[in-house]
Amino acid sequence: MWKRGSSESSDRFEYLQTLVTEFQDTDSDEAKEQVLANLANFAYDPKNMEYLKELQVTDLFLDMLTEENDNFVEFGMGGLCNLSMDPECRDMILQSSGISLVTNRLSSRREETVLSAITILMNLTTASSRSEITDPAILQCMLRFSLSESPRLRNLAAVFLQDCCSEEQVARAEQQMQGQQTAVGIPLPKE
Amino acid sequence: MFSECAQLDQSKRSRAEPLFKIRYYTWTRNRCVHIRERKGSYFEVSHSKNTSRNMAAPVSNNSGCWGAPEVYKHHEQRKVCISRPKYREGRKAKAVKVYTINLESRYLMVQGVPAIGVMTELIQLCALYGAVEEYRPLDEYPAEEFTEVYLVKFQKLTSARAAKRHMDEKGFYGGVLHVCYVPEYETVEDTRLKLQDRRRYIIRAVQNKAREKQQEAVNKDPPSSDTATTSKTIITRQDKTSDKNNTWKTSNISHYSSFPLLPVPPQEHHYYGHKSEQRTIPTEDKMGTLHNAITDTKQQPEQSSSSIQTSSDRDRGTEHRLTSHQSSAVRFVPRTTHLENRKRRMEEAAELSLTDVTGNSEPLIGPKLPEPPKLDMEDESLNTTVNLIRNTLKQVESIPDLKPVQKKPKPRRRI
Incomplete structure (x- = not known):
């Protein structure tokens, strides 16, 4: 039983490696998008977590966050959203300064990207990273999202504000918002 | 053990107050007609004495998640990708899309249900994949002609996942179902728990x-x-x-x-x-x-x-x-x-x-012993669903004129 399991798993590893190689070698954006989506979906299944870690797919996804192609960003963010559920991957993302990369995409026009970003930030919250994630700028973003028309965005932002930071922090962010009205300028996702 | 189950059941039930909502159908001239009025709809409107209005109009609800539906982008069926190389081709043709937990939900929307009064059958089909907590037709949602759209809330996300996988793009009474997650119906608490x-x-x-x-x-x-x-x-x-x-x-x-x-x-x-x-x-x-x-x-x-x-x-x-x-x-x-x-x-x-x-810290070791003989379904969630359905059926059946079978065609006069 476990013998068959191990041979299956080595097949899986090879397959994932082939995907990563194709992603790196191909010049076609379309192929890249497909492979990226594939990898991001593989990241959903915890069975693949280990191989994806070994292949350093976390860094591959993080690289996508600075791309111009919106699909790259969305799929990379989705992959990170899936991977960041795992504590080890979370630490890897934190080490590669994932928080700022993810935060920079909170202004994306795509709802899916923003939703993934919020979930990632929640997943990345640890005792040591909490102060960075509860930065007033991020909280102001979340406050704005919590007023959004989209119920998904509204709900997720509400969970963030309730679970990841203290009420005082939220109150302070609210005050700052009223004082400066900076966060009003943050565009809400349209698509 | 049983008392525990009962408690669990009660707590679940209290969380979802409106347990299920039923729509009533009547049959005229071989076609299903909604009792509820549809704005600008093709369907005729008939009135039945024994249906209460508030049953038929469940939109105004304190839970807030049953409001007027909106069409979102993730409801669309994406175009299937045909340019994949051989090694990346799966068994099924699929679109380029990334699934995350945000996209999943225990709320499913089922489109393309033929408007021939098969709601019960639809929910029975859904219940094969897990206990259904709530369901209702989404009349306000733009549907193709002669089809209906339903919202189905499962007790568990895993059930919804299984239902989606097995029901999407499958034939159902002559129509083809399109099933998608509708996380926008979640409450904040739903999202958090998920x-x-x-x-x-x-x-x-x-x-x-x-x-x-x-x-x-x-x-x-x-x-x-x-x-x-x-x-x-x-x-x-x-x-x-x-x-x-x-x-x-x-x-x-x-x-x-x-x-x-x-x-x-x-x-x-x-x-x-x-x-x-x-x-x-x-x-x-x-x-x-x-x-x-x-x-x-x-x-x-x-x-x-x-x-x-x-x-x-x-x-x-x-x-x-x-x-x-x-x-x-x-x-x-x-x-x-x-x-x-x-x-x-x-x-x-x-x-x-x-x-x-x-x-759950202990691994399951040893043989699966035969379950004590239960009434029917061998699964607790299925049993609750079966009970729900049975109750629903009882209610539905208590209304005359419901089943087409019951209304026998007039015997032809012999000449």
């Missing part, structure tokens, strides 16, 4: 994987001295047996725990696999199946000694069950005691499965 469950699941899965790996390492060199320490993680209660016993056992046990460690519903192949492995049916052995007898003689002395030694200091556990089975195959057991044992084991298994669900 994320928490997911995180917990991942952590557990990763831990199990690591444990399995450890075992594999153990299996590769069983006689090494560190077997005892590593196997401790799996066999929690075993510590005092000799090394010899240990090696045999670890290899045997790891075999079982390479099955998923989550509580698995009784499955046939599972059950039989274990049965043959462990020789719980002595009849066949005693009738002279030789290969079993041979392996038995090999393992018998070690087993029996260990079972005697270890069962004394262990109260009750999966390990205990395992060893007792094996020894039962060896010794002659009178039929009455055998039956008694079996009954006791069944009770034990029922208890264990309960504790496993709540505690």
